[in-house]
C-alpha cells in the first residue's frame with residue numbers, strides 16, 4: 001500500500017499544504033523576447049514549442065525543509081530519500097521527512113563557487129547492496145579541482161559510508177569554480193552515465209571539443225570504474241566518452257525507451273535539450289544558440305556546422321536547467337512520457353511533451369515560486385522537487401483531486 005506513508009505525512013506534517021491555481025500556469029512564457037534575436041532555429045519546432053493549455057491544480061507538500069544548498073535527491077527503494085547538500089554533507093530523510101545527521105566517511109569536496117557535493121543515485125537493489133554513487137568537485141591541489149564520482153556502501157544504521165572508492169576522475173583538473181556538471185543516471189544495461197562541464201573559462205571551454213579530455217562530455221562508465229562495455233570508438237578519444245562538445249550538463253534522464261536525454265546550461269539564450277548519440281559532437285563552443293553574458297557572440301556566432309549535432313530543442317531566454325526525469329506513473333496520466341526539468345533561473349518546473357524525438361509542447365508549473373535543483377519521480381507517481389538555496393526543501397507534488 002504505497003500511499004499509506006504519505007497519508008501519514010499529510011496528517012502529521014507541521015508544514016502547510018499550499019495550492020497553486022491554474023491561472024499561474026497560463027502565463028505566456030513565450031511572450032518574452034529572445035536574447036539572441038538574430039538567430040534562427042535550424043528546423044520548425046526547435047524552440048518555443050506551443051504552450052500546453054492545461055487546467056491542473058497542484059498540491060505542494062513540504063516533506064523536508066531547512067536543507068542547506070541541496071543539489072541531488074534520490075528515492076530509496078525501501079522508503080525515504082538520500083539528499084546531498086553542496087557544501088559537502090549527505091543525509092537521509094525517512095518517509096516522514098525526518099532528516100538524519102550528515103553521513104560520515106565522504107571524501108573532501110571543493111565547495112567554492114558552483115562546486116561541492118553534487119548528485120547522488122542508488123539502484124533498485126539498494127536494500128541488499130546498500131551501494132550509493134555520488135558526484136562532487138574534487139580538490140586536486142594548487143586551487144585546481146575537477147568533477148569526480150565515488151561509490152560506497154552505506155552502513156546498516158545509515159550513519160557512515162564505507163568501502164568508498166572513486167570510480168571516475170575528470171581530466172584535466174582546472175583552477176576554476178564553475179561548470180562541474182554532473183548528473184548521474186544508470187541506463188538499462190547497468191552502465192552509469194556521468195555528465196560533466198567544461199569549466200567555463202575561455203581556455204578550458206575549448207577542451208569540450210578535445211576527446212582526449214573529459215571536460216564538456218557525457219561519460220559512460222562501469223559502476224565499479226572504467227569505460228562501460230558498448231561505448232563508441234572515437235578516433236583518438238578516451239574510451240569512457242559517450243558524446244562530446246557539451247557546455248555544462250546538469251540534467252540527464254533515461255526515457256521510457258531507454259535512450260539518454262540531457263539538458264545543458266548554454267550561454268545567454270542557448271540552453272539546449274539533446275538526445276546524445278554515441279560518438280557524436282554536440283558543437284560547443286564552435287556552434288551554439290545564444291550569446292555570451294557580456295552580449296558578445298560566442299566564437300564566430302555560428303549555430304550550425306556539418307559534423308556537429310543540432311539540439312532537439314533550445315530555450316531563449318534560458319531556463320537554467322537542473323535535475324530532470326521522465327514521468328512514468330499513475331498520478332499524472334496526462335504527463336506520461338513527458339520530460340520534467342527543473343529550472344533555476346526559470347524558477348519553474350518545465351514539462352516537455354516529446355513525440356517522435358521532437359518537442360511538441362511545453363508547460364511550466366510553479367512559475368516564479370522556486371529555483372528547482374532536482375526532480376525525482378516517486379514510486380507512487382508523485383513528483384518530488386528539490387528547491388535550491390540556503391534553505392532548500394524537498395517538496396512533493398500531486399494533482400489536487
Ligand SMILES: [Ca+2]
Pocket residue numbers: 245272282283284287288309310311
Ligand atoms: Ca550544442
